[in-house]
Every structure is written in C-alpha cells, then in structure tokens.
Amino acid sequence: MPDYAVRVELRGYPSAEEYQALHALMARKGFAQTIAGVDIQGNQKRFNLPHAVYYGSSSADCVTVRDSVLKSVKSEVQNDVIVFAVQAQTWSIGT
Numbered sequence: 001m002p003d004y005a006v007r008v009e010l011r012g013y014p015s016a017e018e019y020q021a022l023h024a025l026m027a028r029k030g031f032a033q034t035i036a037g038v039d040i041q042g043n044q045k046r047f048n049l050p051h052a053v054y055y056g057s058s059s060a061d062c063v064t065v066r067d068s069v070l071k072s073v074k075s076e077v078q079n080d081v082i083v084f085a086v087q088a089q090t091w092s093i094g095t
Contacts, residue, residue, distance in 0.1 A: 007085075035093065
C-alpha cells in the first residue's frame with residue numbers, strides 16, 4: 001500500500017480549535033503528525049513532522065487521497081483550504 005505525505009493549509013486566520021479538528025480528522029483518516037525513522041546515530045525514533053503535514057498509507061491513488069482529504073476538511077473544519085498530497089517512496093528527515 002502506498003505511503004503519502006499530505007500538507008493541509010487552512011487559509012485565513014484559523015483558530016486553535018480548527019487545527020485541533022484538523023488533526024483529529026487526519027488521525028481518523030489514518031494520517032499521523034509523526035513518522036518513525038532512524039536518527040543520525042542510527043537509533044530508531046519518532047520524528048514530529050512540520051506543522052499541518054501528515055503521513056500515512058492508503059490503497060487509493062494520489063488524486064483520490066487529495067480529494068478525500070479536501071472534501072472532509074471543507075465539510076468538517078473550514079472551506080478555505082489548500083491540500084497538497086504526494087506519494088512517498090523514500091524520505092529523509094533531520095532535526
């Protein structure tokens with residue numbers, strides 16, 4: 001099953017409550033705000049992703065993932081939103 005990174009931008013001046021609703025929505029869809037990886041010393045750890053970036057797996061294609069997130073965010077969080085989805089085959093993160 002492919003992995004996806006999804007960035008959701010709530011336009012305007014979203015409240016903390018709107019972001020909490022977004023985080024809960026994305027968690028229900030199987031997308032997390034953290035990712036498991038290996039640090040520079042070779043230790044397994046969880047990394048926090050940048051703000052409003054989520055990572056998860058889906059059997060759907062990239063356009064379907066984007067459209068599903070977009071529709072859900074517009075109906076449950078706010079209407080003025082941008083969703084960017086990318087299918088990830090490899091990745092690297094550093095802190």
